[in-house]
Amino acid sequence: MTQRRIYLPEDRMPKAWYNVVADLPWPPPPPLNPANLQPLPPQALEAIFPKALIAQEMCADRWVEIPEEIRKILGLWRPTPLVRALSLEEHLKTPARIYYKNESVSPPGSHKPNTAIAQAWYNKQEGFKRIATETGAGQWGSALAFAGCLLGLEIKVYMVRVSFEQKPYRKHLMHTWGAEVVPSPSPDTEAGRQILARDPDTSGSLGIAISEAVEDAATREDTNYSLGSVLNHVLLHQTVEGLEAKEQLDMIGERLPNMVIGCCGGGSNFAGMALPFVKDKLDGKDISLLGVEPTACPTMTRGEYRYDFGDTAQKTPLVKMHTLGHSFVPPPVHAGGLRYHGMAPLVSLLIDKKVIDTAAYHQTEVFEAALTFARTEGIIPAPETSHAIKALIDNAIRCRETNSEEVLLLNFSGHGHFDLASYDLYLSGQLMDYEFPQEAIAKAMAAVPKVDA
Numbered sequence: 001m002t003q004r005r006i007y008l009p010e011d012r013m014p015k016a017w018y019n020v021v022a023d024l025p026w027p028p029p030p031p032l033n034p035a036n037l038q039p040l041p042p043q044a045l046e047a048i049f050p051k052a053l054i055a056q057e058m059c060a061d062r063w064v065e066i067p068e069e070i071r072k073i074l075g076l077w078r079p080t081p082l083v084r085a086l087s088l089e090e091h092l093k094t095p096a097r098i099y100y101k102n103e104s105v106s107p108p109g110s111h112k113p114n115t116a117i118a119q120a121w122y123n124k125q126e127g128f129k130r131i132a133t134e135t136g137a138g139q140w141g142s143a144l145a146f147a148g149c150l151l152g153l154e155i156k157v158y159m160v161r162v163s164f165e166q167k168p169y170r171k172h173l174m175h176t177w178g179a180e181v182v183p184s185p186s187p188d189t190e191a192g193r194q195i196l197a198r199d200p201d202t203s204g205s206l207g208i209a210i211s212e213a214v215e216d217a218a219t220r221e222d223t224n225y226s227l228g229s230v231l232n233h234v235l236l237h238q239t240v241e242g243l244e245a246k247e248q249l250d251m252i253g254e255r256l257p258n259m260v261i262g263c264c265g266g267g268s269n270f271a272g273m274a275l276p277f278v279k280d281k282l283d284g285k286d287i288s289l290l291g292v293e294p295t296a297c298p299t300m301t302r303g304e305y306r307y308d309f310g311d312t313a314q315k316t317p318l319v320k321m322h323t324l325g326h327s328f329v330p331p332p333v334h335a336g337g338l339r340y341h342g343m344a345p346l347v348s349l350l351i352d353k354k355v356i357d358t359a360a361y362h363q364t365e366v367f368e369a370a371l372t373f374a375r376t377e378g379i380i381p382a383p384e385t386s387h388a389i390k391a392l393i394d395n396a397i398r399c400r401e402t403n404s405e406e407v408l409l410l411n412f413s414g415h416g417h418f419d420l421a422s423y424d425l426y427l428s429g430q431l432m433d434y435e436f437p438q439e440a441i442a443k444a445m446a447a448v449p450k451v452d453a
């Protein structure tokens with residue numbers, strides 16, 4: 001009988017994170033100080049990040065040891081199972097062998113605690129008592145609330161207002177793990193007060209919420225900031241996914257995948273799975289690394305690769321990435337998550353160098369794919385994850401039509417148990433597709449600073 005679930009024993013959890021920078025022939029463009037457009041000195045980040053994470057952000061070593069205490073906490077749910085999607089394969093009548101890495105088994109239900117635990121731990125090591133952060137739909141906020149709870153740190157979450165009002169369940173998760181949560185923009189920060197004065201009815205955005213959390217951290221001695229995606233050290237922490245998946249495929253004698261597929265918001269879950277395969281690809285192996293996004297927030301497929309701010313209030317350094325412009329606000333009709341205006345600089349660099357491929361899908365076809373997955377493999381995927389599932393199913397069908405026995409590897413980034421209202425909208429025919437108008441992108445791009453680099 002074909003083995004369905006492939007478990008790594010706990011003592012074979014990776015002991016080091018993998019840093020792809022060591023294997024790249026291209027040095028990553030440095031973050032810049034927006035005031036003088038010079039590379040940002042690491043000390044400039046010390047107002048909001050612990051030194052250990054800044055060092056990881058700039059690190060060029062191939063391996064970064066995972067402290068024993070972090071591995072012990074990750075052991076609550078790691079290594080995560082790699083699952084052969086036999087029922088989906090049968091349903092699609094595809095000769096492809098499909099595997100998914102099930103990151104939904106973590107307590108908050110996604111890949112995000114892989115980095116939340118690490119970030120909270122390093123902050124605690126360096127004596128910080130409190131962390132401020134932003135959250136969109138609430139996955140990152142709940143992951144950090146969970147980490148803060150286990151490590152004894154106070155967590156304050158600025159939650160994008162539309163989600164705060166429409167998606168109460170992750171807020172309840174955060175409260176259960178003891179975090180404080182406010183709708184963003186909030187009256188608690190200067191950035192929030194300014195935006196509320198201009199536009200009191202704004203639905204908020206991740207860019208605005210980041211401005212608030214960064215300001216909170218920069219203005220309090222005991223507080224740091226924490227970001228759930230985009231940054232190099234976050235991608236680094238997520239590489240446990242790909243490192244484990246490689247071992248799991250190896251354990252059952254499976255070859256390297258032909259495709260590695262993941263959805264991209266800021267790029268961290270996809271990168272965590274894909275980066276450990278980049279060296280194989282650079283060495284000539286036939287592997288497509290496919291990042292998938294919504295057409296409603298088409299950062300990788302329609303954005304430009306250039307220096308931009310990470311937030312709306314222009315408080316962050318300039319980073320070179322695919323961007324739709326820091327003033328971009330995604331349409332509120334969009335139910336499918338993945339709403340950030342930028343993309344991880346490392347993912348962006350690899351897209352630019354044609355190492356990473358990209359695709360974008362509409363939300364109704366994405367939910368249709370989610371239903372196919374839920375009705376075969378059983379798990380109800382997060383709307384974000386469903387973007388990757390849509391690409392997976394399309395490629396499995398391509399394999400059927402071309403009779404190719406490819407190995408397809410999907411990162412199953414999270415479950416959708418707190419997104420059932422979106423499923424209800426889809427099932428009752430109320431979910432509409434949305435293409436971001438070119439004029440709106442052009443308008444947001446016009447506000448991006450001009451940097452010759």
Ligand SMILES: *Cc1c(COP(=O)(O)O)cnc(C)c1O
Pocket residue numbers: 110111112139140228229230263264265266267268269270338382384385413414415
């Ligand atoms: C946050 C989230 C994403 C998107 O973030 P990335 O940094 O791109 O991984 C994708 N899937 C799930 C389930 C998430 O919670």
